[in-house]
Amino acid sequence: MNRAAIVGAGPSGFYAADALLKAGWAVDLLDALPTPYGLVRAGVAPDHPKIKSVTRVYAKTAAHEAFRFFGGVELGTGVTREDLLARYQAIVYAIGTSLDNRLGIPGEDRPGSHPATDFVAWYNGHPHFADHMFKLDGGRAVVIGNGNVAIDVARMLVLDPRELAPTDTADHALEAFGMAGVNEVILLGRRGPAEAAFTNPELRELGELERADVIVDPAQLEDVAEPEDTTKRRNVEILRDYAQRPLTGKSHRLELRFLRSPLEILGDGEDGPVTGVRVGINRLVTAPDGRVRAEPTGQEETIECGLVLRSIGYRGTPVAGVPFDDARGLIRNDGGRVVSDEGPCPGEYVVGWIKRGPSGVIGTNKKDANDTVSHILEDEAAGRLGMPDPELGGAEAVQAWLVARVPDVVTWAGWEAIDAYESEMGIPAGRPRVKLVRLAQLVEASRGQQS
Numbered sequence: 001m002n003r004a005a006i007v008g009a010g011p012s013g014f015y016a017a018d019a020l021l022k023a024g025w026a027v028d029l030l031d032a033l034p035t036p037y038g039l040v041r042a043g044v045a046p047d048h049p050k051i052k053s054v055t056r057v058y059a060k061t062a063a064h065e066a067f068r069f070f071g072g073v074e075l076g077t078g079v080t081r082e083d084l085l086a087r088y089q090a091i092v093y094a095i096g097t098s099l100d101n102r103l104g105i106p107g108e109d110r111p112g113s114h115p116a117t118d119f120v121a122w123y124n125g126h127p128h129f130a131d132h133m134f135k136l137d138g139g140r141a142v143v144i145g146n147g148n149v150a151i152d153v154a155r156m157l158v159l160d161p162r163e164l165a166p167t168d169t170a171d172h173a174l175e176a177f178g179m180a181g182v183n184e185v186i187l188l189g190r191r192g193p194a195e196a197a198f199t200n201p202e203l204r205e206l207g208e209l210e211r212a213d214v215i216v217d218p219a220q221l222e223d224v225a226e227p228e229d230t231t232k233r234r235n236v237e238i239l240r241d242y243a244q245r246p247l248t249g250k251s252h253r254l255e256l257r258f259l260r261s262p263l264e265i266l267g268d269g270e271d272g273p274v275t276g277v278r279v280g281i282n283r284l285v286t287a288p289d290g291r292v293r294a295e296p297t298g299q300e301e302t303i304e305c306g307l308v309l310r311s312i313g314y315r316g317t318p319v320a321g322v323p324f325d326d327a328r329g330l331i332r333n334d335g336g337r338v339v340s341d342e343g344p345c346p347g348e349y350v351v352g353w354i355k356r357g358p359s360g361v362i363g364t365n366k367k368d369a370n371d372t373v374s375h376i377l378e379d380e381a382a383g384r385l386g387m388p389d390p391e392l393g394g395a396e397a398v399q400a401w402l403v404a405r406v407p408d409v410v411t412w413a414g415w416e417a418i419d420a421y422e423s424e425m426g427i428p429a430g431r432p433r434v435k436l437v438r439l440a441q442l443v444e445a446s447r448g449q450q451s
């Protein structure tokens, strides 16, 4: 039986596992964290529990007898690409895109200016971010970017702590949101209302917030032509509705401001905390390729604020020895086959955001993973897979090697113990779970030894 190592236990890793298991392969799913589910656990906003219920599908995949999970195994530190090539017929990189894009403007790294992804990981209890601090007492916050992540963080900043109480928001974040003094969020888009990358339900949700009025200056919609794309057309309709709404006197405000590019994150001295954002006002121009671009008008405004969250997309982190497309921030691949200048790299494949970039919804990864797996099966039929060392490969040998290499490795049974523990902790407060946010706690819980 051929065996694949899938690196990354998020949606794309699970969809690839499912397709390979159905094709008769054995699958070892590795993750750097002791817990599975990637961005479903650490990215999807906690007030969106329905989206998280997709994990039931992944748990079914994990129940297959030829599936194993090895949590706490980091590619690059715990194990290397060469280790895996020596043991598996195929490696599937499903590692996502973990680096935030940079604005490249002065003041970007001042205290109080953060990648939105850090904030997301923090409120979702990702163990690497549990000790991050966010200044939530500054009155006004500015969120840069017009995608769904920007919407998520803007919404989280103005949600009533009572709305968050029944969710699996990390305890440290619940406490911080409970004391927070952010009462205004300004969401900045560099292009116009018709170019925003929001999806309709997410944008609509902003108009239903219990304690925040949503604000759009009607002037911003005056010259907006009807977009052909259905999602974008509905976005404009929703924004027109917001623009007509009177203020209802809610305690919080969430404003969407378009045609605004941050030019500088302001603060005291060279590295003092954020006090504001200097913003350039844009106009739209249509490039010869039809793309609508933002062009500076030369006009500027300054927005005072105490917190800046930058939500302008991500890029992948290179893996030692794996060809990387630096311009796109992805592993170099052709439809999911990893390729170098010499052609396809036998036995190496890629799925999800590290294959195609950070786009689409969770379900997008299913077709994406199936496409890659169809290439793996073609290569299997053509005898083009990786050539593991017969003495190192095989179920038991791999398990023994991994346990020796990573003594704290967490198996699927270990994850089920964590899951049961976290879920039980949530019961008294009617929460889906109380997340453990320390690696040591997670490993202990995986062994049934909660302290």
Ligand code: NAP
Pocket (backbone or CB within 6 Å): 101, 102, 103, 144, 145, 146, 147, 148, 149, 150, 152, 189, 190, 191, 195, 196, 197, 198, 199, 202, 261, 262, 311, 312, 313, 314, 358, 359, 360, 361
């Ligand atoms: P995204 O949808 O690609 O949005 C990125 C935003 O950043 C765009 O508005 C882009 O503007 C802007 N941007 C890029 N560079 C910029 C710059 N230098 N200055 C100012 N703005 C800049 O990315 P995302 O929000 O990170 O989301 C990633 C994916 O996850 C998306 O497919 C999203 O739909 C999905 N997601 C879904 C949900 C959900 O379904 N609830 C939640 C979260 C995320 P331009 O358009 O002008 O480039």
